[in-house]
Amino acid sequence: MPNGLPIMPMPVAMRVDGHLYERAVEPRRLLCDYIRQDLGLTGTHVGCEHGICGACTVIVNGEAVKSCLMLAVQARGADVQTVEALAQNGQLHPLQEAFAEHHALQCGFCTPGMLMAALTFLNENSDPTDEQIKLGMDGNLCRCTGYYNIVDAIRAAARMMRV
Amino acid sequence: MKPAPFCYHAPASVAEAISLLRDLRDEDAKVLAGGQSLMPMVNMRLARPAHLVDINGIDDLAHISCPDDGGLAIGALTRQRRLERSAEVARRAPLLAEALPLIGDRLVRSRGTIGGSLAHADPTAELPVVAVALDAEIGVVGPQGARPVPSSQFFVSVLTTAVEVDELLVEVRLPPATPGEGYAFVELARQHGAFAIVAVAASVALDDGHIREARIALGGVAPIPVRAWEAEEALRGQPFIPETLARAAEMTAAATDPMPDVHGSPEYRRAMAAVHTRRALQLAGDRATSTGGAAGA
Ligand SMILES: Cc1cc2nc3c(=O)[nH]c(=O)nc-3n(C[C@H](O)[C@H](O)[C@H](O)COP(=O)(O)OP(=O)(O)OC[C@H]3O[C@@H](n4cnc5c(N)ncnc54)[C@H](O)[C@@H]3O)c2cc1C
Ligand code: FES
Ligand code: FES
Numbered sequence: 538m539p540n541g542l543p544i545m546p547m548p549v550a551m552r553v554d555g556h557l558y559e560r561a562v563e564p565r566r567l568l569c570d571y572i573r574q575d576l577g578l579t580g581t582h583v584g585c586e587h588g589i590c591g592a593c594t595v596i597v598n599g600e601a602v603k604s605c606l607m608l609a610v611q612a613r614g615a616d617v618q619t620v621e622a623l624a625q626n627g628q629l630h631p632l633q634e635a636f637a638e639h640h641a642l643q644c645g646f647c648t649p650g651m652l653m654a655a656l657t658f659l660n661e662n663s664d665p666t667d668e669q670i671k672l673g674m675d676g677n678l679c680r681c682t683g684y685y686n687i688v689d690a691i692r693a694a695a696r697m698m699r700v
Numbered sequence: 701m702k703p704a705p706f707c708y709h710a711p712a713s714v715a716e717a718i719s720l721l722r723d724l725r726d727e728d729a730k731v732l733a734g735g736q737s738l739m740p741m742v743n744m745r746l747a748r749p750a751h752l753v754d755i756n757g758i759d760d761l762a763h764i765s766c767p768d769d770g771g772l773a774i775g776a777l778t779r780q781r782r783l784e785r786s787a788e789v790a791r792r793a794p795l796l797a798e799a800l801p802l803i804g805d806r807l808v809r810s811r812g813t814i815g816g817s818l819a820h821a822d823p824t825a826e827l828p829v830v831a832v833a834l835d836a837e838i839g840v841v842g843p844q845g846a847r848p849v850p851s852s853q854f855f856v857s858v859l860t861t862a863v864e865v866d867e868l869l870v871e872v873r874l875p876p877a878t879p880g881e882g883y884a885f886v887e888l889a890r891q892h893g894a895f896a897i898v899a900v901a902a903s904v905a906l907d908d909g910h911i912r913e914a915r916i917a918l919g920g921v922a923p924i925p926v927r928a929w930e931a932e933e934a935l936r937g938q939p940f941i942p943e944t945l946a947r948a949a950e951m952t953a954a955a956t957d958p959m960p961d962v963h964g965s966p967e968y969r970r971a972m973a974a975v976h977t978r979r980a981l982q983l984a985g986d987r988a989t990s991t992g993g994a995a996g997a
Contacts, residue, residue, distance in 0.1 A: 565703040586743050603811075676804070676807035
């Protein structure tokens with residue numbers, strides 16, 4: 538067993554959805570588990586725990602990442618956005634509106650990750666083709682919808698967000 | 701599953717990282733870069749390192765610099781996604797630019813680094829094939845200082861490279877492209893974003909419809925990426941016509957030594973190596989501009 542100290546919980550401060558949290562965190566704590574279990578923000582989902590499904594996607598300093606492949610201690614000082622801050626003042630985000638409108642979810646398990654991945658994708662490309670949407674969303678799996686409705690929703694959201 | 705306990709270290713400089721790795725050299729320490737290969741193994745407890753040395757806080761490892769000779773020098777920690785979107789990479793290393801989008805998915809590439817991909821040395825990964833095709837030089841630093849390792853000596857075996865446990869891969873240096881040379885990266889994968897079953901990188905330089913020089917590197921057909929030296933030699937001076945390419949492709953495939961796995965038998969991989977070598981050569985040649993005229997890609 539390692540005899541160094543850093544195996545013990547270490548102080549970590551990060552901003553999540555606009556709130557500053559300061560907690561003692563064990564180094565092996567995954568960012569997704571920190572968000573869900575330490576902060577109680579269970580909007581972010583965990584599927585495969587090894588980087589395949591994308592359900593755990595959150596935005597760290599502007600980049601969408603799979604939070605099961607990042608340690609919470611690696612996000613110290615970071616600005617993290619989860620699905621929980623998408624709606625503002627009870628108003629759904631255009632992406633959420635479009636997902637509901639276009640039946641882009643059934644069980645909803647993949648949806649938090651889909652939304653966060655889509656948000657960064659549309660930030661980079663506000664007027665994408667369907668082919669670009671498919672490539673931009675290639676890190677997120679859905680076992681229910683067959684994807685067509687998700688592509689429809691993202692195309693529609695892009696239109697809403699451009700105006 | 702969740703990771704087993706480990707000690708976490710976050711050095712702020714290469715020197716600090718090296719001194720840590722030297723102190724921990726008998727204690728099963730692992731470097732953590734983008735985490736896109738290491739973290740899945742740590743989560744599944746296929747890897748249980750006692751120490752993780754996180755290099756993400758070392759700022760001067762994340763550069764893309766453009767030396768005057770026309771080549772590229774890329775810091776080990778540079779994210780694959782950043783490289784994919786870099787105009788300099790597209791201009792100076794079109795082969796690298798073509799291979800990058802084939803790695804995993806957009807989110808994986810947002811974290812995954814060029815250094816991590818080379819250091820991981822998966823036999824079916826794309827970037828090791830690019831490094832071998834382009835004769836990259838890999839900058840490695842250890843307690844004894846810096847040493848450049850040619851890509852031909854970098855890959856040792858499956859998941860094993862010339863980087864020692866107390867060393868860090870710091871930079872990937874690509875020589876300048878030859879004006880007019882055409883490049884192609886093609887692969888066979890089970891699905892979009894999957895590791896390759898067979899990957900081929902090729903470059904072709906033409907003179908008057910004849911091949912002045914060709915390079916062929918393959919992944920997925922041996923424990924490490926391989927160059928098809930004999931086929932390259934045989935192509936020199938030959939007319940750029942389908943028959944020549946097909947012969948070189950057969951020669952390339954015959955010289956491979958694929959391992960069987962669930963995605964394909966050695967026979968299948970060898971057959972696919974021939975097909976994809978032919979396609980890569982054709983595409984590279986089609987993209988080459990005959991010299992004797994204008995220089996530049
Ligand atoms: C869903 C998914 C799909 C993927 N698909 C592909 C694919 O199709 N093709 C492909 O090539 N890859 C694929 N990958 C892996 C991805 O490309 C990784 O980014 C890459 O293999 C490792 O880079 P990293 O920076 O994440 O390294 P890490 O995971 O942090 O490290 C990998 C290994 O390299 C060592 N290491 C890292 N950096 C250094 C350094 N500077 N010096 C010394 N040692 C170092 C680590 O100790 C570790 O052993 C996939 C990953 C996922 C999660
Ligand atoms: S839970 Fe993170 S990618 Fe599946
Ligand atoms: S809606 Fe069920 S997994 Fe996507």
